[in-house]
Amino acid sequence: xxxxxxxxxxxxxxxxxxxxxxxxxxxxxxxxxxxxxxxxxxxxxxxxxxxxxxxxxxxxxxxxxxxxxxxxxxxxxxxxxxxxxxxxxxxxxxxxxxxxxxxxxxxxxxxxxxxxxxxxxxxxxxxxxxxxxxxxxxxxxxxxxxxxxxxxxxxxxxxxxxxxxxxxxxxxxxxxxxxxxxxxxxxxxxxxxxxxxxxxxxxxxxxxxxxxxxxxxxxxxxxxxxxxxxxxxxxxxxxxxxxxxxxxxxxxxxxxxxxxxxxxxxxxxxxxxxxxxxxxxxxxxxxxx
Amino acid sequence: xxxxxxxxxxxxxxxxxxxxxxxxxxxxxxxxxxxxxxxxxxxxxxxxxxxxxxxxxxxxxxxxxxxxxxxxxxxxxxxxxxxxxxxxxxxxxxxxxxxxxxxxxxxxxxxxxxxxxxxxxxxxxxxxxxxxxxxxxxxxxxxxxxxxxxxxxxxxxxxxxxxxxxxxxxxxxxxxxxxxxxxxxxxxxxxxxxxxxxxxxxxxxxxxxxxxxxxxxxxxxxxxxxxxxxxxxxxxxxxxxxxxxxxxxxxxxxxxxxxxxxxxxxxxxxxxxxxxxxxxxxxxxxxxxxxxxxxxxxxxxxxxxxxxxxxxxxxxxxxxxxxxxxxxxxxxxxxxxx
Numbered sequence: 001x002x003x004x005x006x007x008x009x010x011x012x013x014x015x016x017x018x019x020x021x022x023x024x025x026x027x028x029x030x031x032x033x034x035x036x037x038x039x040x041x042x043x044x045x046x047x048x049x050x051x052x053x054x055x056x057x058x059x060x061x062x063x064x065x066x067x068x069x070x071x072x073x074x075x076x077x078x079x080x081x082x083x084x085x086x087x088x089x090x091x092x093x094x095x096x097x098x099x100x101x102x103x104x105x106x107x108x109x110x111x112x113x114x115x116x117x118x119x120x121x122x123x124x125x126x127x128x129x130x131x132x133x134x135x136x137x138x139x140x141x142x143x144x145x146x147x148x149x150x151x152x153x154x155x156x157x158x159x160x161x162x163x164x165x166x167x168x169x170x171x172x173x174x175x176x177x178x179x180x181x182x183x184x185x186x187x188x189x190x191x192x193x194x195x196x197x198x199x200x201x202x203x204x205x206x207x208x209x210x211x212x213x214x215x216x217x218x219x220x221x222x223x224x225x226x227x228x229x230x231x232x233x234x235x236x237x238x239x240x241x242x243x244x245x246x247x248x249x250x251x252x253x254x255x256x257x258x259x260x261x262x263x264x265x266x267x268x269x270x271x272x273x274x275x276x277x278x279x280x281x282x283x284x285x286x287x288x289x
Numbered sequence: 290x291x292x293x294x295x296x297x298x299x300x301x302x303x304x305x306x307x308x309x310x311x312x313x314x315x316x317x318x319x320x321x322x323x324x325x326x327x328x329x330x331x332x333x334x335x336x337x338x339x340x341x342x343x344x345x346x347x348x349x350x351x352x353x354x355x356x357x358x359x360x361x362x363x364x365x366x367x368x369x370x371x372x373x374x375x376x377x378x379x380x381x382x383x384x385x386x387x388x389x390x391x392x393x394x395x396x397x398x399x400x401x402x403x404x405x406x407x408x409x410x411x412x413x414x415x416x417x418x419x420x421x422x423x424x425x426x427x428x429x430x431x432x433x434x435x436x437x438x439x440x441x442x443x444x445x446x447x448x449x450x451x452x453x454x455x456x457x458x459x460x461x462x463x464x465x466x467x468x469x470x471x472x473x474x475x476x477x478x479x480x481x482x483x484x485x486x487x488x489x490x491x492x493x494x495x496x497x498x499x500x501x502x503x504x505x506x507x508x509x510x511x512x513x514x515x516x517x518x519x520x521x522x523x524x525x526x527x528x529x530x531x532x533x534x535x536x537x538x539x540x541x542x543x544x545x546x547x548x549x550x551x552x553x554x555x556x557x558x559x560x561x562x563x564x565x566x567x568x569x570x571x572x573x574x575x576x577x578x579x580x581x582x583x584x585x586x587x588x589x590x591x592x593x594x595x596x597x598x599x600x601x602x603x604x605x606x607x608x609x610x611x612x613x614x615x616x617x618x619x620x621x622x623x624x625x626x627x
Contacts, residue, residue, distance in 0.1 A: 024428075129302070130309030133600050135562030138580075142596050145584030146317050222434055226566050229436050232584050242434075249440050249570070256444070263437040271432035278428075 008203070015207075018283055025279020031272035039088040051078040052086040054237040062255050072257035074248065080257060084265045086239040090151075091269060094224050095217040098158040103213060106166025107205075111197045113167070114174025124167055131164040137223050141232050151234050154227060158220060169212060173205040180204075207284035214277030218270040225266055241266045295615050303608045310600045311363075315356050318589045319348075330372070331587075363597070369590035373582055378594045381579060386598065387469030388458060389568070389575035393560040395472070396495055400502040401553055405546075407503070408510025412518070413537045423507045430504030435563045439497035439570035446493060454489035456572045461486045494571045498563055502556050509552055513545030520544075547617060554610030558603045 020026045043049045047068070051057075060077035063069050071080035113124035131139070143157035177183065178201060186200050227233030228242025236243055241262045248259030280286075326342040327334070334342075343349070347358050362368075368378035411419040446452040454460065464475040464483040472491060475483035517523055518541060526536055565577040572578075576595055583591035 126305060126309065129306040130313055133306050133310045133604050134596065135559045135599070135603060137562040137565060138596070138599055141565070141581075141584060142314075142592060143317065145587075145592060218432065222432075225434055226436070229434070229566060230569055230581050232581065245434075245436065245440070249436075252440055252444055253447075259440060263434070263440070267429070267433045267437065270434075271428065274428065274432050 019279050022279045024275050028272045028275025031268060035088050035269055038085050039092050042085045042089055046082040046085050048079040048082045051082050052239045065257050071261040074258045080261050083239040083244060084261055087241040087244060087262060090240050091221045094155060095220045097155055098162055098220050099213055099217060101159060102162035103166050106163035107170045110167040110170025111174050114171040115178055115197050124171060128164040128168050131161060136161060137226050140223055140227060144227060145232050149232050149235055154224060154233050173208060174201055177201045177204055208286040211277050211280040211286055214273050214280060218273035222270055296612055299608055299611055303604050306604055311360060314593050314596055315359060318593050368594045371591045372588050373586050378590045382594055382598055385576045385579040388573060389564050389577055391470035391472055392494060392575060393564055396498045396560055397557040399495055400499045400506055404503040404506030405510050407507040409514055409537055409542055411511045412514035423511050427504035427508035430501040435497050436566040436570050438500055439567055442493045442497060455493060458490050458573060459486050494567050494573060498560060498567045506549060509549050510545060513548060514541050517541035517545050551610055551614060554606060558606035561599055561602060
């Protein structure tokens, strides 16, 4: 490791430690760690892993919560606890698969547009204006509705939307950071555009970006669940939390556990991301909408 | 930059955005699907019907001609027929939009009327229980899906409170049509039974729709007020013996309100998205219900129309927020600060 990467690692470790001093953020970190562990180990720790997807056993339908079925069973006899844990997998998978490419693409475009300005700037601004001219849920619904609802199309729909926010936020950050003294200093030392963008400006945008990413992970999960709930998202029998709430809502009056446990799981997952995101935001005093 | 110039520039940009949105929607609905006629009419339509549909859309012409043909028709109220309702889409939207508009407008009014005072009171009694309540409301309100809140309210109110107005918009004969907004119409026509019924039916959807916003606005007002109470002018007024009520509501609130008003504007625009979920839960016959049905049945004319209506609503509201901010705070017009 070079000296600068050692310093960066130490900075990161120190920031992380400071984040854990915030009780709310620590609660979020613990919740998220637990959920991620459950999701990763789902096939080994759930009591009935074969009941997560396409499975039916009407003899076991509508059992109320008990020791053998912690969260009860649903309308076709599947263990709700197993399906909730597998549901975490789908939610987390979608959040990661949408966020990482969006951040890479959006941040690169935003950096270039903010750094060079001119027509690149105008182009990126106008294009992102169009993509942000609809609320996120509606935009994703339209694309998934036209492509046809499936896990893959939900991801395409969210991806085609989400990079715009990172282009936007990075563009604004770059415009304000590129006139900072340390950027001037690097330029005087003969640093090229590439080095200035990725080694000087980008690290200084990291706190804002990481707060935004945490809050967005929660938001993506919320929107994806909403799409599933409306029937224009991931399709049954995939154990999707939004779909589970939608299907369970028909039985809410008598078999409350079918929709209630997936709802609680969804809320806790989103809450965990929001707590961490808000912690990072407070820690670095950055503005993220 | 003079204010008129600022307004002109922003309006122009909004128009460019809407043209871009129309291009995007045109692409998604007409070009992306390999065979829009077949997709819209379904597998049982005859080849002749598909050909007639394609001819109606002008699918054999060059793309740019198709776009302008479509745009021209759209601007002249020719929005095509819905394959679900078999009616003119423009007419469908006129029927369904008022219900959604009423829902979200009442929600944003409730959000301001509850959220802002809650934030102010929490700030004036710092460290007390109320500030914790505001923070918890904000955190949980944003994390909990609005369809979950809606379902929970339905169960709780019907089980424990025997409150049965948990589905639909009204359970008595609707009032005479004036605006299409049932609650407003029942007031305008002085129809007391309809007013009572629509008010009851509004109660739960409004809570489900407003909860997240109330938390957000209360938290924003609270933190804005706390910042103000550390300003010199506030301390000076306090030392001169200004009464705390006047201090909080007359001076601190005024400065703290600018970001709150911005977020209220953006929230109002984005409520139309949450209305999709809340309308589904409460079987509310608004634009969202119409749009979701259209999406589930590949009803392209209806999808395009609802998306454009929502896009115009969203862009115009964002524009108004921008313009009012520029009016209040000249630094924004000049592009400094931030």
